Amino acid sequence: MAILSKIRDRSMFLILIVGLALFAFVLDPSSIQQFFSSSKINSVGQVNGEEIDREEFARQVEAYRAQSNGRVSQMQAVNAVWSGMVSEKVFEDQLEKAGIVIGEKDIWDAMTSLPDIQNSPLFKNEANLFDEEKLKEYIANMKDEAETGNNQAWLNWLSTEKNIKQNLQRQAYTSLINAGLGASLEEGKRDYLFNNVKMDAQFVFVPYSSIPDSLGFVSKDEIQKYLSDNSKRFKPEATRTLQYVKFDIVPSEADDAEAKALVAGYINDREEYSNAAKSTIKIPGLKNTTNYEDFLNENKSDLSIDNGYKFKNQIFAEITDEVMNASLGDVVGPYKQNGYYKISKVVEILQIPDSVKSSHIIVPYAGSTRSTSLKTKEQAKKTADSIFALVKNNKTRFNAIADEVNTDGTKGKGGDIGWVRKDQAFSPSFDKDFADFIYKNKVGSIDVVETAFGFHIIRIDEQTTPEKAVRLVTFARLVEASEETENRIFEEAETLNADLADGKNLNDIATEKGYKVQSALNLKVLAENIPGIGSQRQLVTWAFSNEREIGDSKRFDVEVLGKRAYVVTALTGKTEKDGVVVSSDLLSKIRPELIDKKKAELIKKKMTGSSLEEIAKNSGTTIRNASSVSLSSPLISGVGNEPAIVGAMSTIKLNEVSELIHGEKGVFVVKVTKRDAPVDLENYDTFRKKLVGQLQGRGNQIFQVLEETADVTDNRGKFF
Numbered sequence: 001m002a003i004l005s006k007i008r009d010r011s012m013f014l015i016l017i018v019g020l021a022l023f024a025f026v027l028d029p030s031s032i033q034q035f036f037s038s039s040k041i042n043s044v045g046q047v048n049g050e051e052i053d054r055e056e057f058a059r060q061v062e063a064y065r066a067q068s069n070g071r072v073s074q075m076q077a078v079n080a081v082w083s084g085m086v087s088e089k090v091f092e093d094q095l096e097k098a099g100i101v102i103g104e105k106d107i108w109d110a111m112t113s114l115p116d117i118q119n120s121p122l123f124k125n126e127a128n129l130f131d132e133e134k135l136k137e138y139i140a141n142m143k144d145e146a147e148t149g150n151n152q153a154w155l156n157w158l159s160t161e162k163n164i165k166q167n168l169q170r171q172a173y174t175s176l177i178n179a180g181l182g183a184s185l186e187e188g189k190r191d192y193l194f195n196n197v198k199m200d201a202q203f204v205f206v207p208y209s210s211i212p213d214s215l216g217f218v219s220k221d222e223i224q225k226y227l228s229d230n231s232k233r234f235k236p237e238a239t240r241t242l243q244y245v246k247f248d249i250v251p252s253e254a255d256d257a258e259a260k261a262l263v264a265g266y267i268n269d270r271e272e273y274s275n276a277a278k279s280t281i282k283i284p285g286l287k288n289t290t291n292y293e294d295f296l297n298e299n300k301s302d303l304s305i306d307n308g309y310k311f312k313n314q315i316f317a318e319i320t321d322e323v324m325n326a327s328l329g330d331v332v333g334p335y336k337q338n339g340y341y342k343i344s345k346v347v348e349i350l351q352i353p354d355s356v357k358s359s360h361i362i363v364p365y366a367g368s369t370r371s372t373s374l375k376t377k378e379q380a381k382k383t384a385d386s387i388f389a390l391v392k393n394n395k396t397r398f399n400a401i402a403d404e405v406n407t408d409g410t411k412g413k414g415g416d417i418g419w420v421r422k423d424q425a426f427s428p429s430f431d432k433d434f435a436d437f438i439y440k441n442k443v444g445s446i447d448v449v450e451t452a453f454g455f456h457i458i459r460i461d462e463q464t465t466p467e468k469a470v471r472l473v474t475f476a477r478l479v480e481a482s483e484e485t486e487n488r489i490f491e492e493a494e495t496l497n498a499d500l501a502d503g504k505n506l507n508d509i510a511t512e513k514g515y516k517v518q519s520a521l522n523l524k525v526l527a528e529n530i531p532g533i534g535s536q537r538q539l540v541t542w543a544f545s546n547e548r549e550i551g552d553s554k555r556f557d558v559e560v561l562g563k564r565a566y567v568v569t570a571l572t573g574k575t576e577k578d579g580v581v582v583s584s585d586l587l588s589k590i591r592p593e594l595i596d597k598k599k600a601e602l603i604k605k606k607m608t609g610s611s612l613e614e615i616a617k618n619s620g621t622t623i624r625n626a627s628s629v630s631l632s633s634p635l636i637s638g639v640g641n642e643p644a645i646v647g648a649m650s651t652i653k654l655n656e657v658s659e660l661i662h663g664e665k666g667v668f669v670v671k672v673t674k675r676d677a678p679v680d681l682e683n684y685d686t687f688r689k690k691l692v693g694q695l696q697g698r699g700n701q702i703f704q705v706l707e708e709t710a711d712v713t714d715n716r717g718k719f720f
Contacts, residue, residue: 045082046713047089054719057081061720073535075528078720088166090706095169098176102168110164177702181695188688189681195632196678199649202623204616205639206607207666208599215602216595226594239522240543241573243506245515246533246558247493247566252485256336259479263334263341266299266475286345287331292473302340303476308426309352309439309469319344323470340476348471354422356438357462359415361387361402364454371454384448384455391457392446398459416461422469434458493555493566500553506570522573525717533560533567537720543571544717550574596662603667604660612657615669639665650675 043051044058064077072080117123118130122138125131139157146154208216251259268285289295293305315323322332326346333343364371365380373380387405391398402415410416425435431451438460441447446459481489499509510517518532525544530536536558542548553570609615616623626636634646642663649672652658658670 043715044719045086045715046711047086048093048711050089052085052089057085058719060085073528073537074720075526075535075537078716079526082714082716086707086710086712090710091166091170091173093710094706095173098173100169100172100176102165102172106168107161107165110168111161174702178696181692183688183691183695185684185688187691188684188686191691192681192684192687193677194650195630197650198628198630198676198678199626199646199672200674201626201629201649201670201672202612203626203636203645203668203670204607204612204619204621204623205663205666205668206603206619206621208596208603210666211599211602213595216598218591218594218598222594223590226590237524238544239524239573239575240540240548240571241522242520242530242539242543242569243517243572244520244530244533244539244567244569245493245496245506245510245517246560247489247568248560249481249486249489249564249566251479251481255482255485256479258482259341259477260334260336263343263475263477267331267333267343286343286473286475287329292345292347296473296475299475301475302478303342303474305473307432307471308423309348309350309471311354311467311469315470323472324468326470336479340478342474342476344472344474346470347473350440350469351466352422352439352469353463353466355419355464356425356460357419358417358438359398359402359459359461360410360417360434361391361398361405361415361457362408362454363387363405363456364407368454369452373454380455381448381450384457388446388448388457395459398457415459419462490566493568496568497553497555500551500568500570503551506553506572519572522575526720533558533565536567539567539569541717541720542569548574600662600667607660607667607669610657612669612671615657639663642668645670 042054044054045052060081061074061077064081065072065074068077111117112130112132112135117135123130123132123134125134142154142157145151266285267287269288270283270285271280272283273279274281284295286295296303296305310323312320312324316335316337318337319332319335323344323346326332328346328349331343331345334341336342361384363375363380363384364373365375365377366373367377368380375383387401391401399414402410403412406415420430420435420438422439424430425439426432431453433449433451434456437445437447437449437458441460443460443463446457449456449458496509496513496515500506507517509515520530520532520539523530523540523543525540527540528535528537530539536556538556538558542554542556548571550571550573553568556567556569558565558567603619607615607619609618612623624638629636629646629649631646631650634641634643636642636645642665645661645663645668648658648661649670652670652672654672654675656671658668661668661670
């Protein structure tokens with residue numbers, strides 16, 4: 001009783017414990033830790049101290065994905081929304097400082113000038129002209145509907161207004177920036193002279209290639225020092241490196257044989273006991289059935305019915321001859337194609353063309369597909385028959401009435417539908433009754449045909465030469481891994497994961513077991529794609545978890561190109577944001593530069609002397625000549641593009657030997673012997689305008705510069 005009394009006294013404490021247990025059930029440990037943490041992050045990032053709300057960001061990500069109709073992945077949406085929100089906040093700060101204000105009239109004028117608004121039938125009057133009042137009425141109706149709960153259209157409209165306002169603001173800001181980017185006539189003159197002065201020179205050149213690479217060896221310490229000294233150029237980012245083994249969940253030979261036998265069992269009739277009939281009943285097989293769609297549905301075919309007609313070259317090669325020589329009603333198979341076992345019955349044999357050109361006049365009625373007509377079906381049929389009587393022997397009249405009556409894309413074309421290929425005509429997207437008429441009748445045939453769209457007067461204008469074709473009804477079953485097979489593959493993956501957890505080396509196990517080890521090098525926190533297995537964000541999130549250490553491993557269930565697999569991955573590399581990872585890509589960029597610097601120091605030791613002749617002799621080379629070199633074309637004959645050398649030639653004194661100069665291809669010593677200035681011009685405005693154009697053309701770099709100088713904190717990797 002004393003214990004019960006204490007429980008009652010502490011009932012609120014127990015409720016709290018139960019509540020936390022429920023939290024533990026739905027949240028991972030890091031979420032619970034975050035729940036109690038005073039440093040819990042409530043924003044997905046910050047821009048100049050202003051937070052980007054996590055919930056608002058998530059809503060915009062989902063809205064972005066919804067607008068794309070699933071064509072973008074979650075991380076693509078995250079990146080797009082992030083870029084937009086950072087851009088918005090960066091510009092907000094600048095707009096406030098610049099005093100730029102966009103009024104409601106500015107937004108309205110920009111909105112009403114949009115082509116989609118101007119050309120929409122919703123906003124046109126009786127004279128087919130854009131009417132602002134109709135647009136205002138449309139907006140008012142959307143707002144009223146939003147108040148009754150149907151607010152999606154209204155939210156979309158508000159988003160459109162917001163985007164228009166932002167575009168106007170940025171255009172105004174960009175215009176202000178461009179107005180401040182100018183050039184004087186004197187700058188135009190300087191540009192003209194700079195790019196048109198021709199120079200002759202003598203030079204001594206010792207290429208870097210004259211020194212063996214072994215003498216320009218660069219150590220790891222030197223590379224790390226170079227990276228530290230140039231940290232702004234090589235912005236460090238946190239990275240992770242993974243190694244993994246993929247276990248494809250594929251059917252075994254036994255699974256394959258079982259699927260083949262199962263499909264073969266659907267060819268002939270079979271007997272099964274019926275609980276309803278309390279007796280054995282006969283179930284027709286594909287060979288004897290006549291209701292093919294019901295047969296495929298009732299027997300759960302993994303492929304739906306195909307009502308198309310196949311020419312010889314469109315039939316699976318392994319069964320082509322058997323099908324083309326088969327009689328009506330014959331069943332071919334079982335055969336395996338694209339991972340399915342199939343049996344196919346020949347249900348129709350005929351001669352049809354590959355393509356047909358036809359024209360039509362359509363008379364829709366109330367209730368037919370895409371129809372706005374108020375005619376009854378009987379009235380439409382009567383109209384179609386009347387038109388048919390007028391046009392069946394008169395092509396000119398057919399075309400004229402088609403242009404008058406039709407409301408589809410054939411209006412103005414005399415009803416001409418154009419060429420329709422067989423595979424298009426007998427696809428689910430094309431009307432079957434229309435297809436049957438144009439493919440199963442001769443050129444010149446004309447008749448009234450009812451389709452889902454109403455009554456058509458169809459005329460067959462042209463056909464390609466008919467060929468033998470067959471229609472097949474195919475029952476298919478996908479060959480899948482059995483539960484036994486999947487369990488075996490799962491155990492193999494789990495065993496590998498357990499061995500890694502025990503400290504065994506992945507590559508040693510792979511060598512022993514014959515596994516293929518793949519690597520994902522230097523993944524960044526927002527990475528999504530893993531080489532070899534595609535979009536697998538879950539692996540990246542796991543690798544960047546706070547508690548993750550090198551050597552940790554895990555098994556993941558993944559899907560690669562629509563097929564399931566297990567992936568066992570191990571974290572083999574980890575670099576935090578304060579350290580630059582020396583990747584192979586980075587080394588390929590900086591190592592040649594460092595090697596050339598070392599070679600330059602060795603070359604300079606022998607390029608001694610006070611004259612070109614002396615320097616050439618000590619360097620074991622000769623004096624070369626360069627003629628008519630200019631800054632606009634910094635090519636030195638026999639060497640190549642050397643902008644630094646030509647730039648130095650434009651400033652050094654005539655007939656004086658320069659200092660040693662590091663170029664793209666080697667080390668130079670130069671003596672400029674002639675510098676010819678171009679003729680003076682009366683006006684340098686053309687060159688001034690060119691400079692202005694170059695400056696203003698950099699307007700698209702404004703956001704990039706603003707973002708680089710802004711204080712941006714990015715926490716996306718913690719939530720997505």
